Amino acid sequence: MRRARSILLVCALLFVPAAGASQGLPAETLAYAPQMRPLGAGPMRWFGLRLYDAELWVSGEGYAPQRPHALALRYQRAIDAGRLVDTSIDEMRRLGAGDETRLARWREELARAFPSVQPDERIVGLHLPGRGAVFWHQGRLTAEIDDAELARHFFAIWLDERTREPALRARLLGEAAP
Template identity: 40%
Template structure:
């Protein structure tokens, strides 16, 4: 019986998304490239960290998003998942203007609703981006799900790392270009 249980546990850990490990398992050789705090109306909302196996060779958005990385957010405040989803969609729409159809926005909203969770002060949300594939999301080092849409994944991480980010100082800090 113990052998069967051990075999079952081993089989479950091999299935994607069932018993996944920490985000660090997805990027085992990553190190922090940069970090900074995001503030809104003077209140600290979260600390952001960018982790990659190697630093980007430039701050050109095409180069920044050319290799796998993890964006790690440590929250200073409680925020509901729906608020995270709504704010993410609003920022994606702001960046992309009118180029996104209502259908696409609806699909992306649903996808983000499946992977983003409520956070409390001290909680950590991490997104691991894989170019041309999508992203995996983690809450406090446990996988919450994945987005298999590379366009959505790129748009989502552009909120922080793209040239049209709302906080260019934080972007430069994440990329290791400023302190």
């Protein structure tokens, strides 16, 4: 049951509308990385339920983990902030993010970044490799996190080859049809 809940929650995690329905990034995001462009998008489903639509924005020709990139998630379901944070931490742990002391510290950082979400609300996360990440909810800045390792592990939830959702990863990277 805990594993199923974790899968549901990670899927309910961050960010934009379905492929082809891009709404763009908040102007503030583009201030950090003005050359961002959409690369790929797709829906996250769990047992047939659409949890959110995700979109990956990149700087450059394609995705490169060492260049700034952003994930935008538009939620289709109401999800409590605590669940968003817990699921993120569970997935980072599964991907080998580190010891429990580090994860506890990261939990506090992510709690600042993620409010509870309602259907049709959006969270955008910008990964600044080597520096950290910046998060917005409905276009409003929620957190600037100056921890490069936390940011790297957080975005790996969707972009690492070991993601729980390889089909969504392929869509985000523009390797599969939306």
